Amino acid sequence: MSLTKTTPQSETPLAPRRRNALSKGRMPGWAVPAIAVAAVILGAALSTLGGFAVASFAIYAALLFVIGATVATTVIEGKRRGKNALALYLIYGAFILALIPLASVIYTVLDKGLPGLNMHFLTSSMNGVTGAVDNQSVAEGTPVVGGAYHALMGTLLITLWATIISVPVGMLTAIYLVEYSKGGPLAKAITFFVDVMTGIPSIVAGLFAAAFFGIILGPNARMGIVAAVALSVLMIPTVVRSTEEMLKIVPNELREASYALGVRRWRTILKVVIPTAISGIASGVTLAIARVIGETAPILVTAGIASNINLNVFANWMSTLPTFIYYQILTPTSPTNIDPSIQRAWAAALLLILMVMALNLIARLVASFFAPKKGR
Amino acid sequence: MSKRIDVKDLNVYYSKFLAVEGVNINIAAKSVTAFIGPSGCGKSTFLRTLNRMHEVIPGGRVEGEVLLDGDNLYEPGVDPVNVRSQIGMVFQRPNPFPTMSIRDNVLAGVKLNGKKISRSDADALVEGSLRGANLWNEVKDRLDKPGSGLSGGQQQRLCIARTIAVKPDVILMDEPCSALDPISTLAIEDLINELKNDYTVVIVTHNMQQAARVSDKTAFFNIAGTGKPGKLIEYNETATIFSNPAEKATEDYVSGRFG
Numbered sequence: 001m002s003l004t005k006t007t008p009q010s011e012t013p014l015a016p017r018r019r020n021a022l023s024k025g026r027m028p029g030w031a032v033p034a035i036a037v038a039a040v041i042l043g044a045a046l047s048t049l050g051g052f053a054v055a056s057f058a059i060y061a062a063l064l065f066v067i068g069a070t071v072a073t074t075v076i077e078g079k080r081r082g083k084n085a086l087a088l089y090l091i092y093g094a095f096i097l098a099l100i101p102l103a104s105v106i107y108t109v110l111d112k113g114l115p116g117l118n119m120h121f122l123t124s125s126m127n128g129v130t131g132a133v134d135n136q137s138v139a140e141g142t143p144v145v146g147g148a149y150h151a152l153m154g155t156l157l158i159t160l161w162a163t164i165i166s167v168p169v170g171m172l173t174a175i176y177l178v179e180y181s182k183g184g185p186l187a188k189a190i191t192f193f194v195d196v197m198t199g200i201p202s203i204v205a206g207l208f209a210a211a212f213f214g215i216i217l218g219p220n221a222r223m224g225i226v227a228a229v230a231l232s233v234l235m236i237p238t239v240v241r242s243t244e245e246m247l248k249i250v251p252n253e254l255r256e257a258s259y260a261l262g263v264r265r266w267r268t269i270l271k272v273v274i275p276t277a278i279s280g281i282a283s284g285v286t287l288a289i290a291r292v293i294g295e296t297a298p299i300l301v302t303a304g305i306a307s308n309i310n311l312n313v314f315a316n317w318m319s320t321l322p323t324f325i326y327y328q329i330l331t332p333t334s335p336t337n338i339d340p341s342i343q344r345a346w347a348a349a350l351l352l353i354l355m356v357m358a359l360n361l362i363a364r365l366v367a368s369f370f371a372p373k374k375g376r
Numbered sequence: 377m378s379k380r381i382d383v384k385d386l387n388v389y390y391s392k393f394l395a396v397e398g399v400n401i402n403i404a405a406k407s408v409t410a411f412i413g414p415s416g417c418g419k420s421t422f423l424r425t426l427n428r429m430h431e432v433i434p435g436g437r438v439e440g441e442v443l444l445d446g447d448n449l450y451e452p453g454v455d456p457v458n459v460r461s462q463i464g465m466v467f468q469r470p471n472p473f474p475t476m477s478i479r480d481n482v483l484a485g486v487k488l489n490g491k492k493i494s495r496s497d498a499d500a501l502v503e504g505s506l507r508g509a510n511l512w513n514e515v516k517d518r519l520d521k522p523g524s525g526l527s528g529g530q531q532q533r534l535c536i537a538r539t540i541a542v543k544p545d546v547i548l549m550d551e552p553c554s555a556l557d558p559i560s561t562l563a564i565e566d567l568i569n570e571l572k573n574d575y576t577v578v579i580v581t582h583n584m585q586q587a588a589r590v591s592d593k594t595a596f597f598n599i600a601g602t603g604k605p606g607k608l609i610e611y612n613e614t615a616t617i618f619s620n621p622a623e624k625a626t627e628d629y630v631s632g633r634f635g
Contacts, residue, residue, distance in 0.1 A: 182434055253471040257535070259432055261485035261542055262461025271488045275475040 027076050032069055039065035062093060106353075113350025116144060116343040122351075125150035126307035126324075131334030134341070144340040146333070148348045150309040151324035154224065155355070157313050158303065158320055159293050161228035162235055167285055169232070170239025177240070178247040179269050197237040205233040206298025213302075224313025227303035227320075231292040238291060242284025246277040279367035286363030290356045296322035321352045378576045379445040379462075379545040380405040381426060386440035387605075388418065388425050390433070396422045397605035399440075401595060408568060408577045410587035410614065413597035414629070418606025419580050420468075420550050422597070426578065427463035427548055428456040444545070461485070464539035468551040470531035472523035472538070479519040481534055482506060485542035501541055509537035510567050529560020536567065540575075547571060549579040553586065565590050584630055588618050596626045 043061030047053060066089045074082025120143065129146030137144055173190060181187030209230035213221040250273050258268040274281070304317035305327055319327075325345045332341035381403040388396040396418035403409050411419040424430040425438050428449060442449045449459050472481045482502045486493050493501070502519065506512040511533040515526070523534050532552055539547055549568075553561040568590045571577050581587050587594050595611040610617065610626045621627045 251471070253467060253469060254473060256429065256432060256465075257467065257471045257473070257538075258484070258488060259457075260427065260429060260460055260465035260467075261488065261538065262457050262459075263485070263488040264457050267488055267490065272473060272475075276473075 025077060027073060031072060031076075035068045035072060036065055039068055066090070066093070109346065109350050109353055112343075112346035113348075116347030117350055118143075120145075121147035121344070121347050122152065123147065123149050125309045126333070127309065129307070129333060131336070134332075134334035135337050137340060138334075138337040144343055146340075146344065148321060148324050148344065148351065150306060151319040151321045151348060152351065153309065153311055154303070154306075154318040155293060155320040155322075155352075157311065158224050158227045158231065158299070158318065159289055161225060161313055162231035162292060163285070163289055165228060166232035166235035166239050166288070170236045170288075171243050171281065173236075173240045174243035174247060175269060175274075177244055179265070179273065194237045194240050197233070198241070200233065202230075202234055202295050203297040203301070206230045206301040208233060209298070210301045222302060222304040222317055223315055224303055224310075224318045227299050227318070228313065230298040230302045231295060234292050234295065234298070235288045238288035239285055242288065243277075243281050246280035246284065247273060249280075250276045275370075279370040282366040282370060283363040286359050286366070290359050293356060293359070294322055294352060296326050299323045300326070321348050321355075324348050325352070378405045378574060380576065381546060381578075382441075382443040382446075383426075384441040384443070386422070386425065386438065386442065388421050388430060389435075389437050389439070391435035394605040396425075396597075397607055399608045401608060401611055403576060403578060403593075405576050406572060406574070407592045408572050408579065408590050410591035410594045411578070411580045411597060412582075412584060412587050412594060412629070413606070413609075414599065415582070416602075416606070417597040417599040419595075419597045421606070422608075423548050423550055423578060423580050424465075426546070427465055428459045429465060431456065461542055462544055463546040463548060464542060464544035466532070466535050466539055466547065466549040466552050469555050470528055470535050472526070472531050472534050474522065474524045476523060477520045478515050478523045478526070478534060481523040482537050482541050484538055505537040505541040506534075508540045508571075509533040510563060510570075511537055527560070529556045529563060532556060532560065532564060533567065536564070536571075540571075544575065546576040546578065549577065551580050551582060554582060561586070584618070588614060594618070596621075596623070596629060598625050598629070 040061050042064050043057055043059075044052075046060045046064075047057040050056065066086065069089060070082055070086040073085040124145075124147040126146045126148075127150070133145050136142075173194070177187055177190060181190075206227075209226050210222070212229070213226045254272055254276060255268055258272045259265070263271075299320050300323055303320070303323075305323055306317040306319045310316050310318050325348045328341040328345040328348070332338035334340065381401075383399055383401045383403075386396070386399040387394060388399075399422060411423060413419050421430060426442060426449075430436045430438060438450055440450070444459075444462065448454070472478075473484060476484060479498075479502050480487065482505050483493070483498055486498075486501070503512060503516075506515060511530060514530060515534075523531065526534060532555075536547075536552075553564050556564065565586065568577055568579065572592075579587075579590065591614045593612065594614040594617040596609045596617060597606050598609045599606045610621055610623045612622070617626060618630050621630065627633075
């Protein structure tokens with residue numbers, strides 16, 4: 001580590017080089033890398049004792065390094081720095097541990113999804129793609145036919161409608177909670193039920209929407225808007241919560257400044273409070289969208305599954321990317337040649353991840369676009 | 377343009393807690409009145425009752441009368457929004473709207489209320505208000521830059537410009553210089569002296585030299601102890617308050633022998 005970098009070397013060439021008295025009792029700069037190399041070698045040796053495996057090698061090496069570096073630091077630099085070193089290495093370890101699944105997911109999805117992600121996949125549906133078509137393409141070695149255009153459009157439309165439903169409801173609820181309620185029983189009840197809603201399993205939200213529309217439109221009322229309602233049940237609590245937090249951190253002084261100019265409360269909220277908080281609200285909404293865009297179960301029970309393009313959320317079944325993936329994996333189009341279906345599923349998974357990433361990027365852009373301007 | 381304020385037997389409450397008790401005071405038009413007193417004596421609370429900002433705080437309420445040129449602010453049916461557009465307020469900490477440019481901050485009172493204003497009228501109002509706040513020369517080349525980019529003293533003068541722009545009759549200032557350096561303080565004090573020509577100014581200050589420098593009349597508030605209501609102890613010409621006060625408590629406070 002850079003502990004010894006603080007040693008100021010004497011600048012005058014005449015003075016003899018000597019160790020700074022203030023840096024006595026510090027480990028030399030090569031000590032930690034040396035311990036790391038030793039830990040790696042010893043870890044490799046230890047893990048071969050019981051048959052070499054990458055996992056056991058990594059665990060042994062990490063343990064040896066943490067123990068070795070901590071002990072060395074304690075002995076040379078003292079107890080306090082020893083504890084500091086231990087905490088530092090444990091934090092790095094936790095960080096690496098947390099990164100492993102992420103890196104693994106990204107690698108796997110890229111590895112398996114990239115071959116199937118092409119213009120044909122993005123622009124065609126599964127309409128007319130049967131097991132025979134898949135068998136033929138495998139037998140002749142031609143590219144896989146059929147794509148996820150219908151599912152992509154379904155995801156976009158259903159999520160769009162879910163957002164259109166939940167953002168006004170969620171934002172107005174949050175505005176009521178922060179700006180109008182005075183902590184009365186209604187506000188307490190709303191906060192309680194929003195918390196309860198946060199914990200609703202997504203399949204229950206789907207069943208609710210299916211049952212609700214079933215009462216109104218009769219059984220088998222499956223279409224995009226029903227799915228959008230199910231998703232909005234999941235989205236509203238998130239939107240309420242994030243908007244509430246953002247409105248709460250708007251300084252009260254700004255509201256008072258506006259009131260003191262003779263501005264009415266609703267105009268103050270509309271023109272001062274919300275613009276000040278809009279960047280946080282926008283990113284909260286985007287995160288809520290990212291949360292529901294990957295839902296599978298509520299879509300299956302509300303919008304069904306379709307292989308053709310349906311751009312009307314108010315009639316007929318629809319597919320989304322998660323249900324498309326689920327269906328391709330569970331019931332491959334050709335039971336004898338499942339590879340084309342697997343490839344389509346991974347390509348759709350990659351597409352979904354790209355969409356969520358794009359949403360996050362958009363959230364950041366929106367946030368920085370709306371954020372209070374800096375500069376002189 | 378400027379109006380007088382008469383307060384009769386005003387009690388100010390936070391829910392059930394009586395914060396200020398029995399204030400009677402007459403503030404002349406086109407004058408500067410300073411409120412002084414120790415922290416917690418209720419002078420800021422009282423100031424906020426003069427434009428009905430006190431009731432913005434949950435539980436805040438008032439008994440008694442505040443007459444603006446004879447019209448009671450607290451009569452049932454009076455719209456507090458209407459009151460506040462006639463009695464402007466400058467706060468302790470400069471609070472320009474962070475989402476708005478300097479120009480939009482000055483026009484905030486007009487624009488936030490959704491009033492239409494022509495481009496030329498807006499330009500004239502911005503220049504007039506900023507000149508009135510002694511800020512025009514410093515910001516005229518960067519009116520479209522955010523108001524939060526100004527220095528603290530400039531921000532406070534921007535807030536004063538914003539208050540002037542709605543053309544109030546009275547301007548209330550709640551310790552406007554407490555967050556500012558001596559040079560910015562001087563700029564604000566000069567400005568208060570000029571504002572006196574057109575407006576009734578009421579200023580709360582902890583700085584007795586400032587009260588002595590800027591005000592025509594001074595009101596001394598005091599509190600008997602924690603949990604007791606604050607009271608108006610003495611109200612007189614500033615020179616009298618500082619040289620020959622009638623009350624012992626006032627003399628102790630202005631001479632620094634308080635407590």
